[in-house]
Every structure is written in C-alpha cells, then in structure tokens.
Amino acid sequence: MTASGPAMRLLPRIDDTNRFFWTGGADGRLRFLACASCRQLVHPPAPRCPECLSDRLDPVTVSGRATVHSFTVNHQQWIPGSEPYIVGLVAIAEQPDVRLMTNLIDCEPDDSLIGREVEVTFEQSEDVFVPLFRPVAPVGSGSDDPGDLGPANAGRGDRALS
C-alpha cells in the first residue's frame, strides 16, 4: 500500500494569481481560469488567454473528473519520514491538454492505472486545499455528486476515505 503523499507537504506561495486554485477546494470544487471569449481553460494561470489573447479570464469550477495520464511511485526520501507515495499526472476531463501533478490515492500503482478515471478530493494543509485524485467509484457503489466531496479529512496514512 502506498501513502497518500509525502510526510510533509511543501506548499505554494499564494498570491492574487493563484488563490482561486489553491484555496478553492474549501468548497470541494476544483477551479481553473477560463477564457470568457473562447472558453479555453488556461493553466497555469496567465494574464491573457494564450489562444485568443482575451484578458477576460475568470475562475470556473470543473467536474473534478480526470484521467490518469502517467504516474510514478516515489521511494526516495526527499522529505524524511515519507512512505512510498504515488505522484500522478492527470488530464482534466473538460480539457485533457490541461494536466495536473497530484497524488493518486486509494489505488494500486500498476500499469492499469494509466487511463483510469479519477476524481478530485482535497486535503487541507494550512490555508491550502491540495487537490488529490482517487479512482471514480464504480457505478452503484455510492454517490457520484461532486458536491459530496468535501475537504477530505485525510490524516497521514488514513485510508478510510469514502
């Protein structure tokens, strides 16, 4: 079994350009900047839409669904005390060329993980809501409503997420 992340989370420096992303998870929703003109999601945040150069960019919520594009299990003790954890690279459902690095939780790191559908859950660390992803529950096994995905109270090593 792998851990849900490193023993300690190094955190982003929050400013006016990235606050919506790193604190937006307080309500369980994943957000990206979207261009009001051409509807592109823009990531990382930028002053203008890199496609149409519009400056009308606003944070929008997305479903929180994504597909695993790649992953690695980190074993090196960059952060002392860490158990092996899965670093994932996920492609956002609404626009797959937008990717996030994340930790994949509640899953085993075998090659079948690539291509799996995952959904966001958040782990709070100080003022930051860190987006983690876990496999989408099989149909019929529970609620599918992203609104149910409140901030996960995932203590270190806590595998009891719903």
Add this chain to the structure above:
Amino acid sequence: MTTEPAERKAAITGIGQSEVGRRLGRGDLDLTVEACLDAIDDAGLTRDDIDGLATYPGAGLGTSGFAGPGTPEVQDALRLRLNWHDGGSEGAAQMRAVVAACFAVAAGAARHVLVYRTVTESTSQGVGGRKGIGGDGDGSGGSGGMPRFSGFLQWSLPFGAVSAVNWIALVAQRRVHEFGLTREQLASVAINARRNAELNPRAVYRDPMSLEDYLSARMISSPLCLFDCDAPCDGSTAIVVSHVDHVPESRHPACHVNAVGTALWGRPSWDQFDDMTTMAARDAAASMWRRTELKPRDVDVAELYDGFSILTLVWLEALGFCERGESGAFVEGGSTIALNGPLPVNTAGGQLSGGRLHGFGLIHEACLQLRGGAAQRQVAHRPEVAVVANGGGPLAGSMLLTRGIG
C-alpha cells in the same frame, strides 16, 4: 537551405577537463581553471588569444555545487581581455553556452571563445545530502514558517514531486504504457554506459554491472531505479570554440560544428507538453536536421544525454535513429549501441557511470572520438560525424560535429 547555417563558421579547436571524481574536496574555480588551461593548451593557443568566455548556467543557480563559477570569476582568475562574454541557464539546455559561442564567433564578436561547465555536486552533497530541485524554497509566506514556492514548483512540490527524477519518471511510465518499455531495456542503457566507463580512467563508476545488479538496485521513482540516475561528481570541462578562419595550428584536427538544434515548439513545461513521451528533444533534434544535409545514417558516434537512462531513449527517437516508440527494442541487449556496434552511444560511460558533468562531458567525448584520441574506448574506422544531445524535459539542445582535416 539557401544560406549556410551560421554555426558552420565555428569549430571546436580545443578540449580540456579537470580531475573528475567523487568528493574531491576542491573548489569549483580551481577545477575550472585546470580545465580551461587544459583546453587552451590543447588548442595550441595561449590565454592571450582567448577573447570570449561563456558558461552554463552562470553563478548562483540551482542547488549547492550545481552552478560552478560565473564568467566574471573565471575571467579575473585568468586575467582575460574579453570581446564577448555570456552566462545563463535558459536556452538549448546545457549546450546553450556552446551554441552562443558558435554564433558569437560567426557574428565576429569574438575569435576564440572559452566555454566551460563546472560541477561540485558530489562534494556539496557529501555535506548536505542530495536535494530535490526545490532546495530551500523561494520565499516565505506560510503561517507555519516553512518556505513557500511559486512558479512551476508550486505545481509539483506539494505532491512530493521534488526532483527531476519524479518528473522524468512520468515520461518513463507513460512509455511503459504506450510502447511497452521494460526495465531490461532501461538496463541496457545503464549497462552500456558502465561497460564503456570501464575503459575510461576518469569515469566515477568502473566496476562491472550485470543485469541482476541493475534489477536489484533500489527504486528511486518508479520505473527508475538508482542506476537509471546519473552520478553526481566534481569536475570541470572546457572547450575552445574558434572561428573557422582562425583555427590554430595544433596537434589535433578541429571538430567542425555542422548544425545545432535549438527549437522548442511545444509548451516549455515539464507537465503540459503535448507529448509526454518525448518533450523538447523532439523539437531540438528536428530543427537540427533542418540545418544540415547530413542524415541520421551518417552519424558514427552518439553522445546522448543520460541524466536519466530514459532520456537516452528519448533522444534516440528524437534524432531519428529509430522510430517513435522503438528505442527500447533498439537498445535491448546492448549490441546496437555498444562501442563496436553500428551506433556507439555514450562511449565514455555517459553521466550514468562517467559522472554528471552535465552535458559538457558528452561534448568533450564526441570531440575526442572524432580526433581519434579516445584510447582504449576509441570507436573503430575513424568516426567522421558525431552527434551530441543535452537536456531532458523542456530543456533540449543538440549538435552535429564533423572531423576536420588534420
């Protein structure tokens, strides 16, 4: 091509290297001066002839022992009178400094440019341990008093993706998924490097490595194990880039710069690049072939960046030595890339076993091979064309060198 590429006006006329090893305990300027004087002498020049100076990445960048001295320190240590000088980290990977020197001599800004790259990562990490790229952060701002991170690092460090090995492992695993890459294929790159290092007195790891040794090594970031990662070392490499009209009388033939590859058409990003099985190598290599009449089949020896074994596979495909996705099969078993194979690769042991001289060790070795000076590990049949590739992820540069008359 209607006009000749500017880099054809440039030739590497001298090469030099300091002592190379683990935890030498010597200063970076000390090593640099040793390498520079070696290169100047090798070119048949004196320091009064040197009127240009360039380095990658320039002082103060990265973690401890990474950057080496900046050009002002080296200029002053050698009391050089410079018409042109340049140091920086952005551009066509580590060889950006060599590319800049080529363009400088072609433009007439300088005649003989000394270019160097120095690392003392082994000694530094002996004190502080190997760190991820994040190092000590880029500013405070959290309530807990821990450093906080901005720029690209904010998207990777929170998830414990602290080092380039984590980011490159994502490329490797994607290749496992798309192309069926195996650990045995990765091992072929590492074992080839070790076999060649056994013939290189300067290499840091020279004990034979078996497939069993490789497979039993500890995992760092799957599928990459310890032997997929290059070996931090101390050492400095220097070369002299001269204008072709001013190639000095020397005991060695010059190595002519035939073409450089510097393009980056995709997004400059470790995680947002359009094709996560390749990245910038694809663009740099393609742009290099646009600047030459030479073809991949003309290449006699290939020095391909191996900060991680997987990068050599990426470069083999990017440079057109095999089709996309087929590099694993290309290297499997090792005979194709061996010293006596059709495409000898990383003939001095690369960075995996030779030591992480950070791109410049590969340039040095390419020149040595073209000059016929590689002693026990010399590629047979007098190689005439060498390719050098530097970088991984969104950083890439490549260069074709040809043997001059001499």
